[in-house]
Amino acid sequence: MAETSTLRRSPLSHLHDRMIAASVTGDRAVSVTETPFLAQVSLRVEPGTAAAARLGTVLGGALPDGVGRTMTAGTLGVAWLGPDELLVVAQADPQSLTAALSEALGSDRGAVVDVSANRTVLELSGPGARSVLEKGCPVDLHPRAFGPGVAVTTTLGPVPLLLWQTAPATYRLLPRTSFADYVARWLVDAMTELGSPEVP
């Protein structure tokens, strides 16, 4: 197969400069970057079955079993999307990861699909990150209800996305590729205010 990785462009390549320029410093510092081309694999499998256990073995841990839950193993993460639906996000070769998971599922009921091009990954980080998201996300992001290792599918403004908190002040946002431009511009706009002193 022809080597296409030198030709491909990420969904936000045209906005990288804008995103860097939007970085805010100070008490409410926040910055946004794109982490493109991660491998993403959609898993459909009945929880608690032998197939689910085999998939967990390939991924390096038990599959998350409820809303908000995630599993991480090295640079690989698995998020719960629904009662029988999970998303694997990894710094890996999507084809070999998908092949290994397909083999683990075997002929049992379920599905393993390479969806790497479906979403892109934005990383929003800094002490001001939660304030930015709270402008347009209906989920309670206060530490009493949300924290590192929690991921939910919800909306930011009008856009459905997977929101995954990876560290105390770092969130991964996974919108569909076609919505990525809107989400990046929305974030750049929402971050601007945090560069000014907070109005009490």
Next chain:
Amino acid sequence: MMLLTCPWCGPRNETEFHYGGQAHVAYPERPADLTDEEWAEFLFFRDNTRGPFAERWAHSVGCRRWFNAVRDTRTYEVLAVYRPGDPRPALGDAVPAPTPAP
């Protein structure tokens, strides 16, 4: 703004859901045997309940599951949520419409 409790995800903002109309409307056993009138009745006619009403909702941007809720149409209070296939919980009946003033 209304909070709806998804049976799988817990309380979430109404904007994450889609409304699916009246629940427990069974698909006809033999649709081909229905008259046009009966078919139209199945497709288009729904109760217009005043009081507890069993209705379908989809958690469309969350877990993408359909579920049922009993909501009081007078107060918007959600009295129960339950998974598809579960029976409608007994929560009282619809309230008769008030007699219109003469």
